[in-house]
Amino acid sequence: MLRSGALMAVGSLVSRATGFIRSAIVAAAIGTGFVADGYAVGNSVPTIVYMLLLGGALNAVFVPELVKAAKEHEDGGVAYTDRLLTVCLIALAALTAAAVLAAPAIVDAYTDYTGAQRDMTIAFTRSCLPQIFFLGMFTLLGQVLNARGRFGAMMWTPVLNNVVVVAVFGLFLGLYGTARVSGDGTLTAGQTALLGWGTTAGIALQAVALAPSLRAARFRWRPRFDWRGSGLTAPLRAAGWLVLLVLTNQGAYWVTTKVATAAGQRAEGAGLSAYNNAYQLWMVPHGIITVALVTALMPRMSGAAADGDLAAVRRDVAGAQRTSAAAVVPAACALFGLAVPIMGVVYQYGRTDADAVRSMAWILMALAPGLVALSGQYVCTRAFYALRDTRTPFLLNLVIAGLNAALAVAAHAYLPARWTVAGMAAGYTLALWAGWGLTAYVLARRLRGTDGAAEGTGAFAALVRMLVAALPAGGLALVTAELTAPAGRVVAGLAGMAVIVTVFALLARPLGLTEVRRLMTGLTARVPGPGRKRRRARRN
Numbered sequence: 001m002l003r004s005g006a007l008m009a010v011g012s013l014v015s016r017a018t019g020f021i022r023s024a025i026v027a028a029a030i031g032t033g034f035v036a037d038g039y040a041v042g043n044s045v046p047t048i049v050y051m052l053l054l055g056g057a058l059n060a061v062f063v064p065e066l067v068k069a070a071k072e073h074e075d076g077g078v079a080y081t082d083r084l085l086t087v088c089l090i091a092l093a094a095l096t097a098a099a100v101l102a103a104p105a106i107v108d109a110y111t112d113y114t115g116a117q118r119d120m121t122i123a124f125t126r127s128c129l130p131q132i133f134f135l136g137m138f139t140l141l142g143q144v145l146n147a148r149g150r151f152g153a154m155m156w157t158p159v160l161n162n163v164v165v166v167a168v169f170g171l172f173l174g175l176y177g178t179a180r181v182s183g184d185g186t187l188t189a190g191q192t193a194l195l196g197w198g199t200t201a202g203i204a205l206q207a208v209a210l211a212p213s214l215r216a217a218r219f220r221w222r223p224r225f226d227w228r229g230s231g232l233t234a235p236l237r238a239a240g241w242l243v244l245l246v247l248t249n250q251g252a253y254w255v256t257t258k259v260a261t262a263a264g265q266r267a268e269g270a271g272l273s274a275y276n277n278a279y280q281l282w283m284v285p286h287g288i289i290t291v292a293l294v295t296a297l298m299p300r301m302s303g304a305a306a307d308g309d310l311a312a313v314r315r316d317v318a319g320a321q322r323t324s325a326a327a328v329v330p331a332a333c334a335l336f337g338l339a340v341p342i343m344g345v346v347y348q349y350g351r352t353d354a355d356a357v358r359s360m361a362w363i364l365m366a367l368a369p370g371l372v373a374l375s376g377q378y379v380c381t382r383a384f385y386a387l388r389d390t391r392t393p394f395l396l397n398l399v400i401a402g403l404n405a406a407l408a409v410a411a412h413a414y415l416p417a418r419w420t421v422a423g424m425a426a427g428y429t430l431a432l433w434a435g436w437g438l439t440a441y442v443l444a445r446r447l448r449g450t451d452g453a454a455e456g457t458g459a460f461a462a463l464v465r466m467l468v469a470a471l472p473a474g475g476l477a478l479v480t481a482e483l484t485a486p487a488g489r490v491v492a493g494l495a496g497m498a499v500i501v502t503v504f505a506l507l508a509r510p511l512g513l514t515e516v517r518r519l520m521t522g523l524t525a526r527v528p529g530p531g532r533k534r535r536r537a538r539r540n
Contacts, residue, residue, distance in 0.1 A: 011155030012288045018162035019284075020346050023277060025169045027347045030195075031356075034117055035187060036273035037264050041257070042124025043199055044276070045106055046131035048250055049099050066147035068306050068388075082224040085140055092136035100129045110257050120186040127196025131203040138207035145213055146295060153213035155292065160209050161202035168198030241390040248394070248401040255405040259412045259424055266417035274356065275421045277347060278363035282371060285331035290324045290375040294382050301386035313383060314447040318459040320379045325459075326515030328375045329466040330473065333500050336368035337477025341485070341493035348489075362422040368474075370429030372467070377436040380443045387446075396442060400435035404428050465511045473503040 030036045069080040099106065103125045107113070113121055142154035172194060187195070257272060264271015297316055304312035335342070339361035348357045377400075384393045407427025415423040440460075477496040484492040508516045 011152055011159075012292055015155060015158040015162065016284045016287060018159050018166070019280065022162045022165050022169075023280060024346055025166055025173070027277065029169045029173050030187075033264075033273075035120070037261060037271050038113070038117060038121040038186070039124055039195060040273045040276050041107065041111055041121050041261070042128045042196060044257075045103075045110070045125050046099070046128050046135065046203075048110075048253065049095070049106070049129070050132045050135045065388075066144065068302070079224060081144060081219075082222050083227055085144075085221055086223045086225060087227065088136065088140055092133050095136075096130060096133040099132055100126060103129060110254060111261050112258070113261075116186045120192055123189065123192045124196045127193060128200055131200050134200075134203045134207040138203070138210065141207070141210045141214060144219060145210065145217060147299060148217050148219070149299065150213060150217050153210050154295075157206045157209040161206040164202035164205055165199055168195060168201075171198075241394045245390070245394040245397050248398055252401040252405040252408075256408045256424055256428075259408045260421050262412065263417050263420040271421065274360045275363055275425065278343070278360045278367060278425070281342065281346065282335060282364060282367040285328055285335075285371060286374055286378070289327045289331070290320075290378050293320055293324055294379055298382060298386060301383065305386045305388065310447050313386060317379060317383045317443070317447075321376060321459040322462050322515050324375050324379065325372070325463050325466050326513070326518075329372055329463075329470050330500055330504055330516075332368050332371040333470050333474040333477060334497060335371065336365050336474045337500065338481050338493050338496040339364040339368070341481055341489040341496070344489040345493065359418065359422075362419075363425045366422050366425035367429060370432040372463075373429070373432035373436040376463075377432060377439055380436070380439045383443055384446075392442065392446075393439070396435065396439045399438055400431045403431035403434055407431065462513070462515065465513055466516070469504055469507040469511055469513060469516075472507075473500045476500075476503060 026039075027036070030039060065084070066081060104122050107118065107122050107125050111118075111121065138154075138157075145153055172191065176191060256275075260272040260275050264273070297320055301313055301316050304310075304316070340358065343357045343361045343364060344354075347360065348354065381393045384390070404427060407430060408424040411420050411423030411427060477499045480499045481492045481496040484495045504513070504516055507513065
């Protein structure tokens with residue numbers, strides 16, 4: 001499991017690294033103002049619609065159902081997989097066609113744009129909406145691979161998507177530079193089509209590139225329409241709760257989008273595109289660490305749940321919480337303390353100036369503490385999915401979605417425009433912590449009485465010790481980065497990172513940070529030099 005997680009982590013790391021390059025060239029080409037907000041809306045809508053109606057269901061239901069079918073069906077679940085893919089692909093095609101027709105109404109629902117900006121945003125949205133079908137195909141085929149124990153391709157093929165988008169925006173810069181061609185400050189129809197359809201082409205390639213891995217896994221899909229009595233009712237019923245869960249999340253996202261776009265119109269550079277840029281960077285450690293680990297763990301948890309072994313499920317949850325926290329907590333410290341140099345290195349090019357970088361840095365700092373809660377919530381929620389329970393996560397998620405929306409509205413009402421989005425990000429952090437606490441409590445009661453109860457308590461105690469170390473690490477990194485800022489962004493970032501590593505190394509033994517010590521030992525064991533032989537001899 002750890003080897004699979006490491007493979008996915010490396011793939012995710014490369015994907016995120018190329019994603020930074022992508023974000024930097026996008027920001028260089030269209031900045032963080034009105035055009036960038038229009039592109040952000042158009043490129044976000046396909047993901048919103050997809051997740052709203054299918055995406056969450058596909059991500060959560062597929063692996064447990066396929067693992068169960070492989071255990072119980074005589075053909076190893078082959079026919080069941082074909083039927084489930086057929087149903088989902090038909091639904092994706094219908095959803096994509098309907099969304100393209102409804103593009104103006106969707107844009108009006110998420111923004112208050114008028115005139116040329118509205119027209120440009122609708123054009124972006126129409127060219128990006130076909131991504132829905134390819135996003136769904138990517139998720140479906142990736143989950144088939146995961147259920148068969150092949151995890152790498154789904155983490156590596158997004159690199160191709162990033163390469164395509166970098167090439168498209170590079171072509172845009174080569175053809176038009178950073179100048180606006182239209183007199184109203186928007187893009188021409190040709191420029192909009194180039195960026196929109198180019199972005200969609202990247203998603204399409206990402207999905208199609210899974211084909212070699214599917215062939216290697218000996219998977220051949222054959223459309224099947226004999227759905228009656230085939231056992232599809234259970235996953236469809238489970239998917240219904242997930243659709244409701246995503247609906248609540250998108251309701252909260254609708255509120256935050258309205259707040260962010262309104263703030264961006266009053267304070268250019270502090271709107272939706274700034275939030276999206278900070279959010280994308282904030283999600284990097286989660287994708288590299290927690291998602292990779294839990295994706296590799298999910299088939300095993302699903303198998304244990306199918307066998308009724310709740311003690312094994314609890315041990316897996318506790319182990320995932322401890323292992324992910326050892327890397328996620330220091331990463332959150334880095335995002336908080338080094339927000340300005342990180343944002344500067346990634347985004348301060350072309351039309352993105354120092355003021356825009358500072359605005360995005362404040363948003364990232366507000367999101368940073370929520371990274372720990374996001375990771376913990378993800379582990380707990382996937383445990384419920386392994387138990388084939390999607391109803392409970394929906395009910396618990398109402399806390400996060402409700403608090404997130406309410407605090408976003410409060411930020412809009414009480415904070416100045418330039419600080420509205422940062423306040424909204426801080427509200428999301430608070431909502432994540434509240435939701436994680438409640439979800440962990442309910443899951444612990446669900447698994448209470450199993451042999452893994454002591455491990456759950458130990459995981460909570462380990463997290464508390466990690467947070468104790470995080471306070472001085474994050475604070476000192478922030479001070480160090482500010483003091484070394486005159487030497488340049490890269491120097492400031494490296495100095496701050498050195499402080500974080502030093503603080504955790506010094507506190508690892510007195511606070512009993514076992515996972516951190518194991519992580520550091522594993523890293524130093526791979527450092528070449530004469531000391532490597534001595535360390536190996538001591539271990540032997």
